[in-house]
Amino acid sequence: MSIKNVLVICAVVAATVVAGELGARIWLWTPSTLGAEPAGDRLGNSRYAFAPDVPGDLVPGQDGHWVVWWRRPYHVVTNSQGFRSLEEPQPGFRQIVALGDSQTFGPYVATEDTWPAWVQSELRRQKLLGRVQVHNGGVSGYTLADELAWLREKGIALKPDMVLLGVFENDILDYRRITTGRGLRPVSSTDGLGAIATLARELRTGFLRDLALYALAAQLRRQWEMRAANIDIVRGEGDAARERPEVEAARLRQYTELYERDFREFVRLAKESGIAVAVVAIPSPSVLAEGQTAEVGPLAGRLSQELGVPFLDLMPTFAAVEDSAQRYYLLHWSVELNALTGNGHLSREGHYEIGRRVAEWLAWLG
Numbered sequence: 168m169s170i171k172n173v174l175v176i177c178a179v180v181a182a183t184v185v186a187g188e189l190g191a192r193i194w195l196w197t198p199s200t201l202g203a204e205p206a207g208d209r210l211g212n213s214r215y216a217f218a219p220d221v222p223g224d225l226v227p228g229q230d231g232h233w234v235v236w237w238r239r240p241y242h243v244v245t246n247s248q249g250f251r252s253l254e255e256p257q258p259g260f261r262q263i264v265a266l267g268d269s270q271t272f273g274p275y276v277a278t279e280d281t282w283p284a285w286v287q288s289e290l291r292r293q294k295l296l297g298r299v300q301v302h303n304g305g306v307s308g309y310t311l312a313d314e315l316a317w318l319r320e321k322g323i324a325l326k327p328d329m330v331l332l333g334v335f336e337n338d339i340l341d342y343r344r345i346t347t348g349r350g351l352r353p354v355s356s357t358d359g360l361g362a363i364a365t366l367a368r369e370l371r372t373g374f375l376r377d378l379a380l381y382a383l384a385a386q387l388r389r390q391w392e393m394r395a396a397n398i399d400i401v402r403g404e405g406d407a408a409r410e411r412p413e414v415e416a417a418r419l420r421q422y423t424e425l426y427e428r429d430f431r432e433f434v435r436l437a438k439e440s441g442i443a444v445a446v447v448a449i450p451s452p453s454v455l456a457e458g459q460t461a462e463v464g465p466l467a468g469r470l471s472q473e474l475g476v477p478f479l480d481l482m483p484t485f486a487a488v489e490d491s492a493q494r495y496y497l498l499h500w501s502v503e504l505n506a507l508t509g510n511g512h513l514s515r516e517g518h519y520e521i522g523r524r525v526a527e528w529l530a531w532l533g
Contacts (some may be wrong), residue, residue: 184380191379211459214243215307217353222325223249223304224317226351236510239275240499242338251278252303261299263287267333267471268341270449270513271305278303280515283331285522286529295530305333306351310341311429313352318436329443331525332433337452400428415439424485426463434474445477445532447525450485450513456492479528481521488520495520 214233218226229245246252251272256262264285265271273281279288287301306313316333322330344351437444448464464480471478485491492498495517510530515522 184487188378188380191383208498215351216339218249219249221249223251224301224306224322225249225251225374232443233274235274237412238356239276242277243464244278245301248302251281251286252300253278253300254300256299256300256302261296262327263299263301263328263329263331264304265301265333266309266317267305267449268309268338269305269307271303272307273303273305273518274307274353274512275510276513276515276518278520281305282333282518282521282525284514285417285519286331286525289523289526291527293526293530296527296533301331302327308341308351309337310345311426311433312342312345315362315429315433315436316352318433322442323436324449325444330437332444332446333449334446334462334463335449336454338427338463339419339422339466342425343369343418345425350512355452358439423462423466426466430467430470431474434470434476445529446471446477446479447521448480448482449521450482452492452496452498452507454482455485456498456507477528477532481524483509483518484524 214235216226221227223245225245227245227247227249230245231243232240234240234245243251244253246255247385250264261284263283265286271281271283278284281303283301283303283305287299290296290299290301304317311334318330331451335475339472355400446467448467449462450464451459453459454461461482464482468478485495488494493500493513494508497514498511499506499509500506501508
């Protein structure tokens with residue numbers, strides 16, 4: 168092949184890439200502002216980049232506003248340990264780490280308004296349990312398998328006085344990701360492959376993040392993953408089965424068995440390491456407002472009783488409040504749809520109610 172032909176091919180390839188990049192930028196374009204509110208940031212999933220070298224799983228030292236949903240930008244602070252906390256761990260303080268998924272991490276509310284922060288605030292305000300710090304180790308998308316991996320790789324070495332394990336209704340169905348090898352939390356490694364994986368993550372969250380083609384591919388992949396995981400991007404969670412009932416029932420049994428196995432292993436490892444465990448079941452708005460049957464809370468309660476672990480079910484607390492789905496979650500009633508609409512994550516009031524109740528419960532436990 169002549170040099171001229173090679174140059175022509177290179178020019179065609181380059182022109183195709185440039186045209187594709189331009190087309191992707193046009194497709195993904197949104198206005199930089201909508202009124203006085205930002206339309207979104209460019210962090211994508213890199214906002215949850217895994218930090219292997221600190222006790223928490225979040226990138227440490229963050230202090231900025233995230234705009235995942237343009238209507239609700241929120242302030243995120245992480246301490247030097249990779250927890251979503253305003254404070255650094257202090258000697259002489261009782262250390263508590265709260266684990267969980269997005270309902271613990273707290274999207275759309277400021278760091279000081281997540282329920283672990285409210286637990287700390289209420290314990291101090293009411294002068295309960297002496298000097299105590301509660302660090303938010305929740306990560307959006309995590310399930311019990313991810314939290315067990317954290318305990319093995321980081322928690323045992325950190326050895327907090329207590330782990331507060333927040334469980335939510337989608338925890339069992341999230342085992343879809345685990346069984347298909349699409350877990351959010353990478354396996355820690357110090358070998359060459361681990362170094363290559365770290366370099367790949369840095370490349371992906373740096374240079375590639377600025378490419379519209381990569382952003383479009385990542386967006387399409389996230390949409391596919393959401394459909395596979397039965398996630399409704401409007402509600403923030405999905406509950407309806409997408410498979411034949413007999414297939415869904417078989418897989419649900421499989422996920423439940425894995426959940427039970429990991430729950431028992433989590434408690435065993437924590438107790439062997441001298442770490443107290445307490446479990447908090449956060450109700451789902453679909454259970455509160457739509458009459459669906461709670462699965463995870465009762466299961467976690469049964470396992471907690473069997474294993475001698477303190478368990479707090481917040482369902483009675485939430486159910487006793489009128490319009491709790493609208494007050495405690497980012498939901499409102501739509502006359503046009505004749506249903507609740509919005510986002511299924513906790514509101515500031517919901518986080519506060521959990522924090523207040525958990526603080527009272529921990530004081531009662533002593």
